[in-house]
Amino acid sequence: MSYTSAGQTHTYEPLSSVSWGGDHLILLDQRLLPEDIVYLKLYTPEEVWEGIHSMKVRGAPAIGIAAAFGVVLGGLQYAGDQPGEWLQQVRTTCDYLATSRPTAVNLFWALDRIKLTAEKLAETLSDRTALNAALLAEAEAIRAEDEDVCRRIGENALPLFKDGMGILTHCNAGGLATAKYGTALAPMYLAHEQGMNIKVFADETRPVLQGARLTAFELQQAGIDVTLLADNMAAMVMSKGWVQAVIVGTDRVAANGDVANKIGTYGLAVLAKAHGIPFYVACPLSTIDLNTKTGADIPIEERPAEEITEGFGKRTAPHGVKVYNPAFDVTPNEYVTAIITEKGMVQAPYSENLKKLFE
């Protein structure tokens, strides 16, 4: 990617969070950023499950892509010559990887898609090398399509941005959370490419600090003006008039437009409304789940207490204290100004308008 600053063009290669290494999955260990850039080589579905569960790879689209490659690794483990048995191995791997995290629907979307492909392949191909190669091609397609989709989300959101605008974001919905560009961060990259001046405020995002570790890191790497905030500073920054839009990603949009995203998002949406600031959600169609009626039906992951009590590498709370650590919250649809997808922007009434995206 490239941008021009003070008359000079800078090009840089953004870090890729998920890629295929020939016979293994390559994962950028996002838990170690920004201090250490470490790529892991994963050879088994178990390693991929652990990578997703422990959030070495995180962000809804990236989780789906990693899982798709994890299924390929499951297929590669089959040593026989019966397509039916190969298919059974693939199905078992899909069911297993579906237990790695509960909230991001992209995980289940990608697993359903790769399972369906495997079922069709097993009807026509008999050689396991050919089956595995075709399944890998599908996982590669999921990765490549996500890059394209993210770019289109960016193009569709870009008209909302104006020169000199302050934009607040939460968690990381950037290139690290997807194949490239991100969802909420995609229009920021495009704006920057076009020479538009934007000022981004990145919430640090307690307790795992995706905003500090990842969003501040990838925007800074791209030369975008980014200011890091602790989560409890958003109201103050909004009251000063520094924020003209909030834009976030999401892990699942229910059929009525309720939006699950990183814990803290709901509070931001309420604050945005109180300050008359539009609150946008950017996501691919694969994040919209018409089978989930409302936000109340979205399974919300709860994570270990240690993320809160030992999150800074040492104990910051008394031993034995009760802890509640939901990883996501649900923003009711009435706080959502618009949802921006690769097919364009959708506004209320969401129950009708989200459905139209799939027609």
Ligand SMILES: CSC[C@@H](O)[C@@H](O)C(=O)COP(=O)(O)O
């Ligand atoms: C384009 S990523 C959108 C969401 O997945 C992102 O905002 C988010 O909440 C990620 O949560 P995480 O727990 O880091 O996987």
